[in-house]
Amino acid sequence: MGAKSLFSHSMRIAQKDLHELSRNRLGLVMLIVMPLFMMLMVGFIYPSSGTTVSNLPIALVNEDSGYGNYTVASQAFVMGVQQINSQTGLMVLSNVSNVNDLKDMIQRGDLDGGIIIPSNFSACVMSGQQATIIIMTDQSNPQISTAIQSVLTSIFNQMGTMLAQLHVQMLNPAINGSNSLAIVQPYKVQTEGVVAGNSNYFDFVAPGILAMTVMMSVMTGLPAAISMEKEIGTMDGMMVAPINRLSIILGKTLGQTARGLLQGLIIMALAVGLFGVSIQGNILLVLGLLLLGVFSFVGLGVVITSFAKDQETAMMMMMTLMFPMMFLSGVFFPIQLMPWYMQDISKVLPLTYASDALRRVMVLGAGVPAIANDLIILIVFGAVMIAIAVPVFRKTMTR
Amino acid sequence: MLSDSTTLVSSDYTTESGSMIKVENLTKKFGDFVAVDDISFDVRKGEIFGLLGPNGAGKSTILRILSTLSSPTKGTAIIGGHDIVKNDTEVRKMIGIVSEKMIMYNRLTAKENLWFFGCLFGIPKDVLTKRIDELLELVQLTKWKDAQVGTFSTGMRQRVNVIRALLNMPQVLFLDEPTLGLDPQSSVEIREFIKKLNKENGTTIMITTHMMVDADLLCDRIAIVDHGKIVALDTSKNLKKLISGADTTVLKLEIANLVPKIIDSIRAIECVDAVSQEDDTHLRIIVHGDEAFDNVVDAVRAEDGKINAMENLQPTLEDVFLHITGHQVRDSADQKIPMGRHRRFEAPQGRAR
Known part of the structure; x- marks a missing residue:
């Protein structure tokens, strides 16, 4: 055969x-x-296609007790967040009065996460120290939680950079916009693949x-x-x-x-x-x-x-x-x-x-x-x- | 029966003794279970040879080994001069098998099925086309040749199944329970067809069955198989002589109040060879000797049995089987009536599938 x-x-x-x-x-x-x-x-x-995360229900808790009677720093921060959000539509922002309520709402599944502005926020900003922003996430949903973390972190970094630029310019008015960015962020990262696109x-x-x-x-x-x-x-x-x-x-x-x-x-x-x-x-x-x-x-x-x-x-x-x-x-x-x-x-x-x-x-x-x-x-x-x-x-x- | 569309293999492959199939010490074991127990027999050329026995006796296993579908544990067989183990391809060229499971694809038409299997046998295309038409005509399926076989009745499917085995014009045809599950009409048709094939083409046919009718009407010689052994081998007539020849008689008794106790006491009589219960009131008894009638009647009366009728019967193959093996040819699985030394729940039913 x-x-x-x-x-x-x-x-x-x-x-x-x-x-x-x-x-x-x-x-x-x-x-x-x-x-x-x-x-x-x-x-x-x-x-x-890139990130498609949008309309995440997220709450803001502003616990800032102010520097003296001034809470300018946290108000400016909240405004900044709202402004960026209105451009990107990432979140559906709501306000919650305190951290415990926020935890409850996340547990009930009403919220995917929260942004907490601690009580010493304005105080730190005004006294020239680093101010902390807390991101609270829903640990039962790691994917969303990771997404929120990365999105918010980049937003806050962006806001921080803008603030720093402003400060640099205030220190020395001779420095223009792009130079101030180079001082604050000396390295710019650019990603490129082996093939185009x-x-x-x-x-x-x-x-x-x-x-x-x-x-x-x-x-x-x-x-x-x-x-x-x-x-x-x-x-x-x-x-x-x-x-x-x-x-x-x-x-x-x-x-x-x-x-x-x-x-x-x-x-x-x-x-x-x-x-x-x-x-x-x-x-x-x-x-x-x-x-x-x-x-x-x-x-x-x-x-x-x-x-x-x-x-x-x-x-x-x-x-x-x-x-x-x-x-x-x-x-x-x-x-x-x-x-x-x-x-x-x-x-x-x-x-x-x-x-x-x-x-x-x-x-x-x-x-x-x-x-x-x-x-x-x-x-x-x-x-x-x-x-x-x-x-x-x-x-x-x-x- | 078939026109000679190829050179019908007429060269004589048979051995000197004129036997087409020579089985030598064939043994098949499945683990510890011995399905075929050291059997030897010859099948002559042009003979219809029957393997008769209950389900699980080893008939199908013998057939599967002979048709090269299963390999023997020990021993071998020679078919038309070719060893089934050493030269299986040559054997396969000259045999056809009609197995119990119908070999066909439901989604293909009758013609497509035949075409597919014909191609595997390497039959030239023009010859195959002609042969398929002839075979379909032969079993009156020409009208349905382009219908999918899934839509066929069991009888029609069995006809396709049988002619499929004839595509290569085999010298030896193996049939495994060819009338199983068919209505009486279809059974008769298939039997007639097998006979015709044997007579007109000289095909050697080996058939397994547990149906007495098949064996009686078709086979030239019958081997009675039980527990993987051949317990008797002769013509139907001679097998029956085993009973009627001697002073053996078959009795049929109708007892109104038949209870197990009565059966036991009949079985205990010295001149009784075998007892089988046919239904609620009827017993079939094989006895020998002059005193037999009286002894049986006495035994029944002693247990207060009431005899309604008593008949002296012509022995059938069923009686032969009963006489030789002590039990009936019956599907052991669907057997309702408990009987002393029956192998009712003996586990493995030796099937190599």
């Missing part, structure tokens, strides 16, 4: 699988709807989702398809034909890969069309990477297929493997921000390397040399898994 008949039998089986799929209308619809939902979810829920969370997550969907569809589709055929008995029909049993796996894999790639293309089209993701690198390299990713997952899928007696078991085994992969492979969350032990786990997952390579190509426009490490790891992983899978499959098929 030559390679030619092996290939032609595989193609026949793949073709049959796709033919079956094409008859399954609902299945086809889901094939398109699933990635669409996934894209819509991550596309719209996560901040996609701003990248957002969606740019980060789209390549990962692409890699994940294609590989998952092979990894779950393969065991499901094979154990299903075992269950309904059609596997016997193929097994009893005088074909190389390898062509059954190969055919099934081809069929599932085609299905996965189709989904991948839908995702890519949605990412580019709906969410403005631009693919910097070579589109063929992207497709090649997806295929390589599939290759690295096939062996794993076949091993699971061989051990699972029925479809239910196969699906459960897949789910168990899928979840850690989804969250530990840096698809949604950067690996670098994970604790070290989780980073170690993520280093053994092939999806990590596939999504990393895909991200470099899609976002940074990298070429083959830049992702050589990822490529080697994926190839080795796939080859090792297939070397394990094929004998296991052959053995369990004729139990």
Whole structure:
């Protein structure tokens, strides 16, 4: 039995699988709807263009007891905050009389946070000391809390800078506006990416989702398809034909890969069309990477297929493997921000390397040399898994 | 029956003794459970050979091993000169299998199903097209060839299932419970079809069944399988002679107040070989010797049993089975009536699936 008949039998089986799929209308619809939902979810829920935080309910507590009878400093501060807020619409500001009320309201969920001006505020300002502003946040909601912290901090810094500029000019009227800024803030920070334009969370997550969907569809589709055929008995029909049993796996894999790639293309089209993701690198390299990713997952899928007696078991085994992969492979969350032990786990997952390579190509426009490490790891992983899978499959098929 | 659209494999593969299938010390174990226990038998070329036995006796396992779907733990078999273990690809070229689970894809049409499996057998396209049309015509499904098989009735599906196994014009056809779940009408059709195939194409056919009718009407020879062993192997006629030949008689008793105690006391009689309860009032008893009638009647009367009717029956295969194994061919799982030495809850039903 030559390679030619092996290939032609595989193609026949793949073709049959796709033919079956094409008859399954609902299945086809889901094939398109699933990635669409996934894209819509991550596309719209996560901040996609800079910061979209707005209209946060935040209260001001002014406890300033003044310097003498003067509370000019805190009044000026409040006015400054209100002015900036009216320009940006970040917060819905309200006034609360004291800190305890503020805490109550945050606990009840009426407020997301508060700005507290301590009683010695004016006193410090007027006596030439540093004045403190307290930001109170809702710890039960870390994301919002972080957002508020960073937004308010930058507002207050900005206000502080303006005040300092004013002071410098007062000390020496000869200094003009831009010079005074240079004195107060000698360094100006400017951020620039490798490629032009701003990248957002969606740019980060789209390549990962692409890699994940294609590989998952092979990894779950393969065991499901094979154990299903075992269950309904059609596997016997193929097994009893005088074909190389390898062509059954190969055919099934081809069929599932085609299905996965189709989904991948839908995702890519949605990412580019709906969410403005631009693919910097070579589109063929992207497709090649997806295929390589599939290759690295096939062996794993076949091993699971061989051990699972029925479809239910196969699906459960897949789910168990899928979840850690989804969250530990840096698809949604950067690996670098994970604790070290989780980073170690993520280093053994092939999806990590596939999504990393895909991200470099899609976002940074990298070429083959830049992702050589990822490529080697994926190839080795796939080859090792297939070397394990094929004998296991052959053995369990004729139990 | 089929026009000779390819060279019908007519070269004689059979061994010198004229046997098509030669099974040698075949054993299959699933863990500790012995599904097939060191069996050997021959099937002649052109024969319809039946494996008869209750569910879980090992019939299907034997069939799966012979059709290369399962590998034996020990022993082997030669089909048409090819070893099923060493030369399985050659074996697969010359066999067809109709398994209990129907081998077809519901979302594909009858024609597409046949086309797919035909392609796997490497049949040239023009030959395959012609053969599919002929086979569909043969089982009167031409009208439905472009309908998805998921919409078919069980009888229609079984017809597709059977002709699928005939695509490669096999010399040996394995049928696993081919009439299971079919209505009487469809069963008759399938039986007729099998007979015709055997007669006109000379196909060697091996069939497993737990239906006495199938075995009786179809098979040239029958092997009675129980607990993975062949306990008897002969023609239906000769098997029946095991009973009617000697001084063995089959009795049917109707007892109005049938209680387990009565059955026990009948079973205790020396000249009674086997007892089986058919329903609430009927007993089927295999006895031997001249005194048998009297002894049975005495035993029933002694337990205050009231005999409504008593019949002397022609022995059936069922009686043969009962006589040989001491229990009935019946699905042990759905058996309601408790009977002394039955293997009712014996756990693993050896299926390699």
